[in-house]
Structure formats: structure tokens, C-alpha cells
Amino acid sequence: MNIGRIWNSLANPRRIPRLFxxxxxxxxxxxxxxPISLNDHQLYPRPTPQSQINDQNPLAPYxxxxxxxxxxxxxxxxxPQNSIELGQITAYxxxxxxxxxxxxxxxxxxxxxxxxxxxxxxxxxxxxxxxxLESSILMMAFVIASWVxxxxxxxxxxxxxxxP
Amino acid sequence: MDLATIGGQLLGTIPLGDIVLYLTxxxxxxxxxxxxxxxxxxxxxxxTQVEAEFGTLKDKEVKVNLEEFKIRRFLAIVCGLATxxxxxxxxxxxxxxxxxxxxxxxxxxxxxxxxVDVLNAAFQYGLIAMMAxxxxxxGAAVLLASTGTLSLLEIVKLPYVTSMMTFGxxxxxxxxxxxxxVAPFYATKAEMFRTPGSPFIxxxxxxxxxxIVRAIEVLLxxxxxx
Numbered sequence: 001m002n003i004g005r006i007w008n009s010l011a012n013p014r015r016i017p018r019l020f021x022x023x024x025x026x027x028x029x030x031x032x033x034x035p036i037s038l039n040d041h042q043l044y045p046r047p048t049p050q051s052q053i054n055d056q057n058p059l060a061p062y063x064x065x066x067x068x069x070x071x072x073x074x075x076x077x078x079x080p081q082n083s084i085e086l087g088q089i090t091a092y093x094x095x096x097x098x099x100x101x102x103x104x105x106x107x108x109x110x111x112x113x114x115x116x117x118x119x120x121x122x123x124x125x126x127x128x129x130x131x132x133l134e135s136s137i138l139m140m141a142f143v144i145a146s147w148v149x150x151x152x153x154x155x156x157x158x159x160x161x162x163x164p
Numbered sequence: 165m166d167l168a169t170i171g172g173q174l175l176g177t178i179p180l181g182d183i184v185l186y187l188t189x190x191x192x193x194x195x196x197x198x199x200x201x202x203x204x205x206x207x208x209x210x211x212t213q214v215e216a217e218f219g220t221l222k223d224k225e226v227k228v229n230l231e232e233f234k235i236r237r238f239l240a241i242v243c244g245l246a247t248x249x250x251x252x253x254x255x256x257x258x259x260x261x262x263x264x265x266x267x268x269x270x271x272x273x274x275x276x277x278x279x280v281d282v283l284n285a286a287f288q289y290g291l292i293a294m295m296a297x298x299x300x301x302x303g304a305a306v307l308l309a310s311t312g313t314l315s316l317l318e319i320v321k322l323p324y325v326t327s328m329m330t331f332g333x334x335x336x337x338x339x340x341x342x343x344x345x346v347a348p349f350y351a352t353k354a355e356m357f358r359t360p361g362s363p364f365i366x367x368x369x370x371x372x373x374x375x376i377v378r379a380i381e382v383l384l385x386x387x388x389x390x
Contacts (some may be wrong), residue, residue, distance in 0.1 A: 013284065013352045017291040020342055020349055027338055030331070035327040039312030078182040078315055126182040133249075133261040137268060139260060140242060144272035147235050151276070 045076060058107040062120075068092040078125045144146050167320055169390070170381050177254070177317075183283030184317060186254040186324055190381070193249040197297050201370060202244025204363070206237065226360045232276045240364040243269040247371040251378055256314045259382060260304050260339070263375055264321025267293040267343035270368045277359045289345060292352065303335030307386065333386045340379045344372035377378040 009015060050059035064087075066073030072087030080086065093101065101107045123131055167174055171188030178185040210233060213226040228236070233248070243266055249261035273291065274286040310328040311319050345353040353372075357365055 008315070010260065010348060011351050011354075013288040013355050015345065016349050016352050017288055017295065021295060023348075024338060024342075026336060027299070029199060031335075032358045034327050034331045037310050037328040039310055039313045042309075070227075077390050079179065079184065080317065082184075083181050127204060127257075129180045130255075130258055130261060133258065133265065138273065140239070140265065140268055144239070147272075148275050151231065157337045163294050 045074065052108075056105055058101045058105050060105075060108045062108045064090050066091045073109060075121050075126075083126050086121060167317075168351045170384055179188065182315065183253070183258050184257040184315060185252045186317060187252060191252045191378075192217050194378065195248050196253060198244055198248040198370070198374060202241060202367070204258075205240050205244060205367055208363045210361060210364065211231075213360040219269065236273055236364040237278055239269050239272045240367045242365045243273065243371055247374055249368075250375055254316045255302050255381070256307060256316060256319070256336075258379075260300050260336070263300065263343050264297060265338055266371045266375060267296070272372070273293075273364055273368060274359065279359055282356055282359045285352050289356060291354040292342045292345065292349060296339045298339070299335040300339025300343060301313075301343050303332045303337075305341055306332030306335060311386075316385050320388075325388055330387055333383050336337070337379065337383060345375055346372060351389060 010019070016106035025159075047061075049061075052063055057063050064075055065071075066087055068091055069091050071092040075087045075090055077083050096158075097107070097112055100110070100112055104159050167186070167188060171190035173188065175187045175188070175189070175192070210228045212228075215224040215226055217224070227317065244342075246262050246265040246269065250259055250266070253259050253262060271286055271290045274282060277283060277286075292373075308314055310326055310332060311322060313319060341347070341349065345383060353368065356368070
């Protein structure tokens with residue numbers, strides 16, 4: 001096959017997402033043949049799956065133990081010297097959350113467990129900068145979407161670009 | 165291998181909890197360059213294109229109106245800051261988030277245009293950027309599972325490279341290629357540049373160039389070929 005033809009076919013923007021999806025699919029297929037290796041010294045330790053649920057713990061699967069300002073829960077940091085107060089408030093529950101916890105076994109998986117119920121110190125303390133970035137990505141998406149909606153850039157007839 | 169092989173001597177770190185930004189001459193140069201370019205963009209005005217038609221003497225000026233100018237300048241500055249952040253971050257997940265921010269803002273800069281071809285190309289680029297977020301975050305997750313850490317300063321100390329780590333970095337590279345739209349997937353971005361408003365369009369170009377350079381440094385740190 002002529003290589004010039006291949007290059008030319010790459011110049012059409014409509015074909016590019018399909019090409020990307022094809023290459024990505026091939027790479028993901030290669031992934032099935034890669035031997036899985038898991039590092040046992042994981043940064044954020046988790047209890048055995050389902051163990052908290054089998055214990056009928058209402059905070060499952062997010063129970064990290066500890067009590068607020070007295071005993072630290074099991075939250076580990078990569079650099080403990082940078083977050084000295086880690087684990088102090090991870091067990092804090094609001095009065096509403098305590099009420100829900102006492103009345104059902106499924107508090108941990110309900111919407112109440114975040115963010116008012118169980119405070120995720122990994123999210124808001126040790127990796128807080130990531131949370132800031134995530135919400136700014138969301139904000140930019142809303143800025144763009146609302147600008148496009150308000151100014152309606154797809155009103156194509158206005159400048160006679162395209163006949164209806 | 166250590167950081168000094170690639171980026172030069174480690175000048176210092178900025179600790180933000182577990183996310184530690186590190187400064188080497190290589191990173192600082194790109195960080196400063198991006199900030200300088202962003203400042204130039206923030207104080208400049210847009211160009212005006214002139215479209216000539218065959219067979220007539222009517223030349224059409226394509227101008228950028230004030231509202232479009234404002235939103236594009238805002239998004240271009242955000243894109244510049246995100247690029248600058250991606251240059252000095254020392255955390256893998258933080259880096260992927262910066263790249264995602266660059267990707268979504270690039271679409272925004274172009275989406276304010278009223279040219280059908282450009283909007284169609286931006287739509288195709290948006291499709292790639294959406295697909296690319298799977299390998300981008302998936303690659304970071306695979307690397308977290310296989311190394312046990314996300315900090316580049318810790319990954320560089322690991323004495324071994326497993327094939328899982330290589331696969332994770334391959335996924336990461338695929339995600340970055342998709343978000344920045346380089347080499348074989350360049351056609352969508354090339355169409356996007358055909359629009360007035362030059363200095364803001366240029367930040368799309370500059371961000372992808374710098375992110376690719378930084379991504380190569382990250383991949384070398386993970387895979388340690390020498």
C-alpha cells in the first residue's frame with residue numbers, strides 16, 4: 001500500500017477518534033498477557049474485603065477506627081512528617097450521622113457517609129491538592145458548558161456558514 | 165539511576181502533604197518558561213485574519229469579539245497555569261490531573277469559535293480526550309498497584325522494574341498522547357488552529373509540547389532504562 005495514502009487518511013479529523021480507539025483497544029488486549037504484580041507495601045492499607053460487612057459494622061467498608069482528638073485511626077501517609085495531625089478526626093460523626101449509624105447497618109455505603117459523615121483524611125488532608133485540582137477541572141467544564149449554552153456558538157445560520 | 169541523571173541536581177522540594185513538588189533545573193526552566201509565556205498571552209491582543217475569495221475583490225475580516233476574547237483569555241491563562249503545574253509536580257496522580265485540566269481547557273478555548281469546520285474538529289478532539297482519560301487514570305492506578313506509591317521521589321528509589329510497571333507507563337503515555345493530541349492523532353488539532361485569535365490558540369500548542377517533554381521524564385523515572 002502506498003504510504004502517502006496512509007498519511008492522507010490520517011489527515012481527516014473524523015477518522016482520528018476511531019484510530020485512537022483501535023490502538024487503545026490493542027494495547028488493552030496486550031494487558032491480558034502481562035503478569036500481574038502487586039506491591040504488598042501498599043500506601044493506603046485496607047482491611048480484607050467483606051470482613052467489616054461480615055462483622056455487621058455499620059461503617060463498613062470505611063471504618064478506620066480511632067476516636068476524634070484522642071486516638072488516631074488507621075490512616076497512613078507517604079510522608080508522615082508533612083501531615084502530623086493525621087488520623088485525629090477520621091472517626092468524627094455528625095449527630096445526624098450517629099443517628100443513622102445506630103438505626104441501620106448500611107451507613108457506610110449510603111450517601112450520608114460522605115462528606116459529612118466519615119471524613120476522608122486521605123482526600124482532604126494528605127492529598128488535598130488533588131481534590132482542589134479535581135474540583136477545578138469540574139469548574140472549568142461548567143464554565144465552558146455555560147458559556148457555550150449562553151452564547152450558542154452552534155447558531156450556524158447567522159453568518160451564512162451553512163445552508164439549513 | 166536518580167533524578168540528577170535526567171533533570172540535574174535536586175534543588176529542593178515543596179511539600180503539600182503527600183504531594184511533594186520537586187525542583188530541578190530542568191523542571192524550573194520549563195516552569196519559568198511557561199509562566200513567562202502565559203504572562204505574554206495575558207497582556208496581548210488577538211490577531212485579525214483576512215479571508216480572501218477567488219474571483220472577487222471582497223476581503224473578509226475575521227475578528228474576535230470582546231466576549232469571546234475575554235473567555236478565551238481566561239481559559240488560556242488557566243491552561244498556562246495548568247501546564248506550569250504539570251512541569252514541577254512530583255506526584256503521578258497530580259500530573260494526570262493537570263494533563264486532564266489542560267485537555268478540557270483546550271476544548272474550551274476552541275469551542276467559542278463560530279466556524280463549523282473548527283467546531284467539528286474540536287468535537288473529534290473532545291472524543292479523543294474523553295477516551296484518553298481511561299488509559300490516563302488507569303495507567304496511574306496500575307502504577308500505584310505495582311509500585312505501592314504515587315510519589316515520583318519514591319518510585320525513583322525502587323530497585324526493580326516489573327512488566328506491570330512498564331504496561332502501566334505505556335497506558336499513561338497513551339492517555340497523555342490522547343489528551344495532548346500529538347503525532348498520529350494530530351489532525352484534529354491542526355484543524356482547530358485554523359481560527360482567529362492567535363496568541364490564545366498558541367497555548368494549546370505550547371502546553372502539549374511541554375507536557376510531552378515532561379511525560380518523557382516521568383516515563384524514564386518509572387522505567388529506569390539506564
